[in-house]
Amino acid sequence: MSRSTPRNETMSIARLARHLGLSEGTISRALNNYPDIAEKTRERVQKAARELGYRPSSSARRLARGVIETIGFVLPTCRTQHSDPFLAEILNGLATELALHDWDLLVSAVPDGQNEVDVIDRLVGSCKVGGFVIARTRRHDARVDYLRQSGVPFVVQGRTDDPSDYSWLDIDNEQAFIDAVSYLRRLGHVKIACLSGDPTMNFAWQRRSGYLHAMAQQGGHIGVGYLIDGITDAVSAKDATNRLLSITENDRPTALLCVTDAVAIGAMQAINGAGLGVGRDISVMGFDGLPIGQAVHPALTTLHQDSYEIGREAGRMVLGLCTDPSSLPKQTLWQAKLTPRASVNPPGTSPAQHNQGG
Template sequence: MPERVTLKDVAARAGVSYQTVSKVINGNGSVSPETEAQIWKAIEELGYRVNVTARGLRKSATGLIGYTWAPNPPDRGNPILDQFLTSVVGAAEAHGYHLMLFPHPPVIEQVDVYKQLMRSGRVDGFIVASTNYDDPRIRLLIDEAFPFAAFGRSNPEWDFPFVDVDGCAGIRMATEHLIEQGHRAIALLAWPDHSRVGADRMEGYYAAMQQAGLDVDPAWVHRSESSFQAGYTAVQRWLQLSAERRPTAVVALDDTLAIGAMRAAMDAGLRVGPDFGVTGFDDAPGVQYLSPPLTSLRQPLQQVAQRLVAMLIERIHGREPEPKQVILPPRLIVRASSVRGER
């Protein structure tokens, strides 16, 4: 059996005292960023692991849940994730836990932050949000068998506890609603192909169009990052198509794209609702006060948070949550932006 790596081994590799290593691992004291990076590098190279069992004999669990997320797009806040965060705080406190927020660098760097928090014993578990395909955070936590629960799915073959909102069913509802309003040429404002959530939502659009026997012109599908300008430019271009190819409505994968679409239609002299239908997703704060108010899909964020925290508490106590994976439906909130009225 190989000898167990000790704190002194890490200190020797990093060129510091073992007291300094101990302080960094336990989050006490203050060292320079360079020294801390050097210590964590030594820990990684030597494969040092905190003796969690021994620590448990000396002190109780932290009562802290780690939470990080990356704003998308990175230059502005995300009101939906903010609402989710508020719900998680309330749900966690109801169980006697508190949330520990930590920086949200690019995902690859987040992995290093997760490693540090796990090995220092500063948190009892994690809630992971803004998940994607091949998510390195989820892969790490699965491999380390560390307690976590995720808001969102990742690779289908990965087995882990999550709660997600059924974006496919939501966009299908929105598309069917526009079809019921008499639209036959319906465009889609989508996200880039690397987005798992975007791919899930897109499926709902194609399913609804196929079920209604409606063909999708490839020119009607625009993929981009979420922004007002992207929605505006895409609709501007669509309205320049010939009359037989021009969409009369658009389904957007988020409210920001939908607002850009509304503005482009109005600038072209169209009435949003009667002449050009628009739906969004998220029901972000304030969309009900637009003119016209925006039809959107509302996510059950409070229910998501409550389920996630309950799952995580089970994992922290060494039990498997039941059920382990939950998918909740969104709710279509119909407003004037998608209603044709008398025609």
């Protein structure tokens, strides 16, 4: 006969066993659907567990199923401003998706004197995580090389030069910058400069490639000094933009395509500081779709990628790999959405005139 158990008492396997008058081993095996437990007993145990609010701990599930229900995310060693808002949104989406499935997210920083592979290796060796999500991939990425050999499930936000044999979710960065140049050319811009990022980072290299391809195909003009690599934050963007502004007025670009929104905002600060008008003298376009782009003046035209949803999808993908190790790699390519705002206008047109004309 079942014994009464106070509902405000934390339910455990031991208390559930006392409540049903069964052994703890029988309770555990019934909850985990072992075939040696009679169906009637299994249904009785699982019904009581639902009614009394029993929830297995993650450690108990790990022991029962052999699955470590924690996903690791090692923060990239790059600490520049361009990465932080994007990564924060990804982590938010990833943590949300994992929490919906009662999985945990372990975020680990890289201590001084170590690299990301050292930290990943330590987490793998300690059996603290069942899988990984990594972000901000390099064209040749040691983290991906390590995880390929580790046997641990992983999903990459981004890609490397050779993305054929692992699961990844990425934005079509090259096509996005082709679309950006096409948009600027339709507005009448010919002299279009580009503040590009770290060329060892694959997303920056792809965007740079899209700019060069589109300018060559669409008759754009890349003047001396128009393409500047290694621009990773607002500070370096201000310095690079000031160099562009020092070009004689006849040769100065009329539009500036920036690798990220943070870089674009730094460029806008330099343009305003020089007494010129963003969207009037020089149009500026960013990439990421960060909320701050709507708060600056004029509002920033951007190529929008939903970093929160990227995090959610990465969570779904890594959960699928962890729960079904036999599944094949899943590779997903999303398109960025061009979001026009007041920072981009036809050459020589004020934002107000362009808005009235549109």
